[in-house]
Amino acid sequence: MAALNTQANIKAPDEFYAELLAVHEGRTKAESDALNARLILLLANHIGDRQVLAEALHAAALEE
Amino acid sequence: MSKIFEVPLYPYQRSADQDAETPVRHPVVVVGAGPVGLALAVDLAMQDVPVVVIDENDKVSRGSRAICFAKRPLEILDRLGCGDPMVEKGVVWNLGKVYFDERQVFGFNLLPEQGHKRPAFINLQQYYVEQYLVGRLRQLEAEGKPVELRGGNKVINLSQDEAGAELTISTADGPYRLHADWVVACDGAASPVRTMLGLDFTGRVFEDNFLIADVVMEAKFPTERWFWFDPPFNRGQSALLHKQPDNVWRIDFQLGWDIDRDEELKPENIDKRLKAMLGEEISYELEWSSIYTFQCRRMERFHEGRVLFAGDSAHQVSPFGARGANSGLQDTDNLAWKLKLVIDGKAPITLLKSYDAERLQGADENILNSSRSTDFITPKSEISRIFRDAVLDLSERYEATRPMVNSGRLSVPCTYDGSPLNGPDCATMPERTRPGSPMVDAPVPGGWLLDQLGTGFHLLAIDSEGTDTLRVDGIEVRCLDLSTSDDAIGHLRQRYLGNAAAAVYLVRPDQHVAARWDHYDAAAVKAALRKAIGR
């Protein structure tokens, strides 16, 4: 069963981070919240694997 | 012309029981002639269990109430001998559309699986369902079956001991008492019987109101289910449009919590809402309107000594997903044969514990599903609204999130996994027909599989040798032999064989699988049957 990859996995991380901020540029808090929600849903669908998603939810909650 | 729900179908008539010196004793008294009480009475009468149904009223449900009847309940109604008129009268639908704000987000097709006698769903007013059930009951009565329906009879008191219950019933001629070996309370969500016994009914209240308007109109809308999230004509709320027979359209407006009920129900205010939704030019007749709130709750158990609870008296769900009436019919399907065996002395009284176990599982599944729909339709927090709207916005462009759009899920029957009645399974066979599952219909020579089963224990043998009708502890197990050589399309193989070369299924009277094997072994079948009757 696949596990959540918590090792660094994105090439050119600075560029990705800049893109992430750029897409939020000029948006209100409400618009950004909506965009984030859409982003989460799209990425979650791409991953698909329920086990990985469960691990990601847990990891994001910063719980032990 | 008066509507069917205005006609007294079973007006009060004095019964001989009212003149008896000591209370007359009946094997089964059913309290409540809603869809659930009527279906139970028909089921018991067909199995020659004497049953008296009492209802304080004498008419069918006022207004449509439940309108979506799903495949499994239709199959149950087929077994009860009244599926045909319902499906003939009902509206079959497969298409739906979802709107968000001013846009259509997507359309869907339920794409029902082929090879079933009954459609995934029909729309039919609850009053018709009850009318056909009353008709079926009358037919059984005329055939000499032991069934009686008493209108204008209201239960006002009930007490019980180990041997039975005593009911006090008020009528236009004054009160009388009845004794019953068994009472089944099918007396609705407000169940007076539940209150008389001091039993709990706990769960979650949803702080929301919905306005139902059933309107008769000649409309060109297609036979589709249309659902709106946050439409311009009902900002911040939802709405639904769905077709019923006789050009009656169900229109449902979510209203929110703080409303003035009397104000909302004024015809001129309903008219404003309808015109904002459908256009100024529509002309219609308002057949019925009602405001409802809902709760998701159930009793801790559905079996209390000599009293059993079925339908809304036992559990209540939100209307999204049409699980109220549908699940009530599954309760009676589960209960009737068990009660019959216990009354005939063929099964131990403890068999009724499995009614509790299995139908509590069904109720929990329904409550879970309908609560989830409600949480999607009415987001409970800012973040849940953000995600809900994100799902809808994405669904307009991408298929990815469409399965998450939840405006009510199809009502599907419960599989009684882990039931104490389940016998052996065979791992090479399809998952969907594992022990505890409702039988899946399939075309067979001469018609349909489920029609050939009817009520009673059955052995379904596919490409298997040596099976024969058998008797165990006075219970007949009828054998139905089928062959895959008659199964050109392969439905039977797909649904019942999987990778196995042959199959033997032990089927309960409610058409749920009790056990299955890849070969016939009489001793194993006998053991599984004893388990299935609680021995």
Ligand SMILES: Cc1cc2nc3c(=O)[nH]c(=O)nc-3n(C[C@H](O)[C@H](O)[C@H](O)COP(=O)(O)OP(=O)(O)OC[C@H]3O[C@@H](n4cnc5c(N)ncnc54)[C@H](O)[C@@H]3O)c2cc1C
């Ligand atoms: C406004 C509204 C809309 C609904 N919409 C839907 C829907 O869209 N889909 C869906 O699946 N479900 C819907 N439901 C729920 C559905 O109608 C119920 O699940 C269904 O009617 C339950 O059937 P029942 O036989 O258990 O109870 P009921 O139909 O409530 O019948 C109970 C019967 O008991 C009788 N009774 C009560 N007290 C006594 C007494 N003391 N003595 C004698 N008789 C008594 C009553 O007269 C009544 O006939 C709706 C309900 C309402 C109120």
